[in-house]
Amino acid sequence: MDFVDLKSQYQALRTHIDSRIQAVLDHGQYIMGPEVGQLEQRLAAYTGARHCITVSSGTEALLISLMALGIGRGDEVITTPFSFIATAEAIVLLGATPVFADIDRATCNLDPALVEERITSRTRAIMPVSLYGQPADMDAINAIAFRHGLHVIEDAAQSFGATYQGKHSCNLSHIGCTSFFPSKPLGCYGDGGAIFTSDDALATAMREIRVHGQSRRYVHTRVGVGGRMDTLQCAIVLAKMECFDWELARRAHIAATYDALFSGKIGLVTRMRERTSALAQYTVVLEERDRIQAVLHAAGIPTAVHYPVPMHMQPAYAHLCQPDDAPVAMAMAGKVLSLPLGPYMDPGSVQEVGETLLRAVGESVPGSDEQIMALL
C-alpha cells in the first residue's frame, strides 16, 4: 500500500497526460508556452477568482503574494503555528515577522477568536492555512481583517477544490495560494503553484514579480524573482483537471467510509458543515499516537504525521515566540495521524486500514462482529 498512489493515477490518465506532454515537446515553448495561459484561465474559472497566476511552487506563491502587498522588514503577519514550514518561511524571508495565533482543537485550523489579540500597529496581513484540505473559518477571519484594514492570504496549498459556503478555496479572501507538489490533491510532476486574486493591481504586480519584476522586456519596474511554472508542468495539471472533480468525489467517498467505521470510537479532525475538504489528508486524533502508528507500520500500513513539531518550536523560528504561545498546536502535534487516502484506493484497502486501526486502539471491528454473530 502506498501513502500517496501516483502510479494508479498515471495509469488511469495516461492517454490525457501523454498527449498533453507530447504537444509541449512538439511546439517547444518550454517557458510561458500556451499551456500556461490555458491553465490560468481554466483554474480562474474553476475557483471564480478573476486572476490566476501560475508560479514555480506553493512556497513561491506565498512569497510573491507577500511581495505584491509590499510586506517586508518591520511588518507582522499573523498565521497558524500548525502548518508546513513554508507558511512561516515566506514571511521570514522578506524580513517580516510571523506572529503565531493558536489553532482550534476541532479543525486544527487557525482559531479566529485568538487572532484579534495578536494584532499590533505593525500587523499587515493574516495568513490562515486550509489544513488537510479544509478552509479555516474565513468569514470570521475576513471580518477581523476588514475591521483592522489587513489583507488575508489563504495558504490553500492543501485545499484546491475545497469549498466554504459554496465558494471555492483560493477565492475566499484577497489572495489564495496553492501548490501543485505531486502529492497535493491537484499535483504536477515536479514543483508548481498558483496565486488567485480578483484585485487587478495585485495581479499585475504578481505577474511582474514572477518574472524578475519586469514590466516590459528588460525594464525592471520592481524587485522580483524567477518564479515561473514550466509549460510542461502546466500541461500535466491541465490533463489532471479532466477528472479532478471525480477524484474529489472519490476522496469524499473514502473519507465517508472511514467516518462510518470510526464513528464514536476514534477521534477525528472535524470537517465542518458548509465546508467541503479537498481531503489532502484524512487525519485521526489518538492519545497513543506513536504506539498506534508503530502497530500500523508493522501491519504494512503507511501513515504520516502532519506535523510533529509546530512551526513556532522549530529551531530556526523558536526565537520569535514562547513555547507556551500555542498550547493546542503543541498538544495536537502529539496526537494527529494521517491515514492513506487517495482517489484510486480500492475498497479492500480502505477496509483493511480501518479495521487495523480499530483493533490497534482496542475497539471492535463491525464487520467481524457481525460475522461472529452469524456464526453463533
Ligand SMILES: *Cc1c(COP(=O)(O)O)cnc(C)c1O
Ligand atoms: C505543500 C505546502 C506548501 C508549499 O508548497 P510547495 O509547492 O511544496 O512549495 C505551503 N504550505 C502548505 C500548507 C503546504 O502544505
